[in-house]
Amino acid sequence: AIPSDIIRPVINWKEIFMVNLKKYAARDICRIIGVPSVIALAAFVSMLIFSVEVTHQTEENTFSMLMDSAKQQVMLFDVSIEGQVNMLSTLADSIAKPVGEGRDLREFIPRLEVMKYSSNFTNVGITGKDGEGYISSGHHIDIADRGYFQKSMLFQTVVEKVKLGKVIKTPIFIISVPIVDNDRVVGILFGSYDFSQFKSIAKIDAFKGSSYCFIVDSDGDIVIGTDKRHFFTDGKLAEESLYSVNFLDELKNGTIDRRDSFDKFMNNFKSERGGMFGYSFGGSRRYAVYQPLGINGWVLFNMIDASSVDARKNKILYSAFVVIGIVALCSLFLVFCIYRLNAEKNRELRESEELYRVVENFTNMVIFDMSIKNDTIRYNENFEEMFGYKPRFFKFSELVENYAAIVYEDDLPMIDKMLNAIPVAECGSAEFRCISPFGYCIWMRIEYNKLHGEDGQVQRIVGRLTNIDDEKKKFQRLRLAAERDSLTGLLNRKTAEGQIRAALAGGGGGLHALFIIDVDDFKSINDGFGHIEGDRVLMAIAKAMEEFFRGSDIIGRLGGDEFVVLLKDIPSIDVLKTRAAGLRALFSKIGGSCSLPGHISASFGVSVASGGRKSFEELYREADEALYRAKAEGKNGYHIYGG
Secondary structure, three states: OOOHHHOOOOOOHHHHHHHHHHHHHHHHHHHHHHHHHHHHHHHHHHHHHHHHHHHHHHHHHHHHHHHHHHHHHHHHHHHHHHHHHHHHHHHHHHHHHHHHOOOOHHHHHHHHHHHHHOOOOOEEEEEEOOOEEEEOOOOEEEOOOOHHHHHHOOOOOEEEEEOOOOOOOOOEEEEEEEEEEOOEEEEEEEEEEOHHHHHHHOOOOOHHHOOEEEEEOOOOEEEEOOOOOOOOOOOOOOHHHHOOOEHHHHHHOOEEEEEOOHHHHHHHHHOOOOEEEEEEEOOEEEEEEEEEOOOOOOEEEEEEEHHHHHHHHHHHHHHHHHHHHOHHHHHHHHHHHHHHHHHHHHHHHHHHHHHHHHHOOOOOOEEEEEEOOOOEEEEOOHHHHHHOOOOOOOOHHHHHHHHHHOEOHHHHHHHHHHHHHOOOOOEEEEEEEEEOOOOOEEEEEEEEEEEEOOOOOEEEEEEEEEEOHHHHHHHHHHHHHHHEOOOOOOEOHHHHHHHHHHHHHOOOOOEEEEEEEEEOOHHHHHHHHOHHHHHHHHHHHHHHHHHHOOOOOEEEEEEOOEEEEEEEEEOOHHHHHHHHHHHHHHHHHHHHHOOOOOOOOEEEEEEEEEOOOOOHHHHHHHHHHHHHHHHHOOOOOEEEOOO
């Protein structure tokens, strides 16, 4: 017998194989089923988290974009209103003295008409302190009962909605300013808008135009409605019905479900603070933000349908699901992304090096870098220091759409020309006046160069902005000094003659009159009182004539004690005679203002031309002969050639 301790066990390879087969089969099954299940579960949980986060971020971004849009709209509204107020105030200051002296307000109708056509106003009007006056169309008005008149008579600048105009029997908007002379209000100047013009002042689109905005007053009544569909229901309302809607009453019928509660909203609304909320109305959800305009308690609302936002969110979620569906290709996709990322970094590095070389030439300037691909604009830190305010546009598309609001109107053709040349020109420059947020203009020079990518397409536009306001003003002062008489400040002989020739060459059917004025016995003033006193007399004469004649008339000093004046577009010879008699009386008062004994007088000859039928030489010769005749008739008078 064989001892048991040396008997080797028989190995059942078949059994071992089957056990291992089952073990590895179970492991494979776990891998085949378990790993995808874990990945699927992780993907499912991730998608739930991702969906919630996307929803949250979408709402956050929606509120943020709406708020930014509303703030920009408020800023543009303020700038537009301030610009219109400045225009009215400038005109009010220029006519304050004659209005305070009781001049006939109809004399100012031409100037009102000029302002109407050079601005957005439907009409421009002027009244005395009794509320009676005229508008640019020539209609007589009485607005003593209007609230804006009463407020402006108390030194206030007013923006007001009027339910029914005096002349145009429709709702209008009014901007009015006081006319102040010697610290007293002698009348008001106002401009009016119809609804469409006033609505255009504060128009801005967010989300590619899918949002809509409106303005309500402190009671919740609609001041300006949206051009788009009604903001509570999916239907459309008639215009008259739209403005009868009270926003606060309608909001009470809805449900606020995001951000502000109704009580918080009402508290902010009454306190003129901005905020945001989401609400449901009639089965439809909205996102809304609001910002106070700082005028009459008006509040601007910017809204968007939740369906527009959800469509964007769904696109994001759909893209995420597609990524899960191609998870097997993630490795290849990752390698591809790394390759593209490295290629993009190398390209950006080359562009940065090229950008650096260009920027080196632009030291101590405001540098801008516009990315065509990313639709962005970057500025260096010199902007606010140089121009006194922060940049307003950080997207190239916004700048292209809104540059007309920040460029002085007369300079728009120059900027249009430069922008149109960008596709074909490698570089360019322009000088223009930029309207600052504070309402004044700043002269700027813009210079740019284009940077191309590997495909030859324009990737960036870099350049500099230079504040040349001081340079331009210095040039204007030099030009003014070259055109003006150094003693009196009137046009010198050469400039006056040039402007008179241009006015005559302009033709037209108007009646023009050329005055040649000579101070009587001026030599005796110089001999008796000295040349310094004589200069004071000449300056007093110049100042008096500037106040006497219109701003459109041309006044110049020929030399010594001789002056020339061209009265343009005189209604009739009788008016000319009245003006000539008034000028004669004006000279009799100058002696007293200069503290000279006796009086100062002048003789002047007048020549008349109708419709540009006479040259400057003819008019001058005739006026000179008329002056000789006036001197011969005893001085202190005038003579009209041929009259």
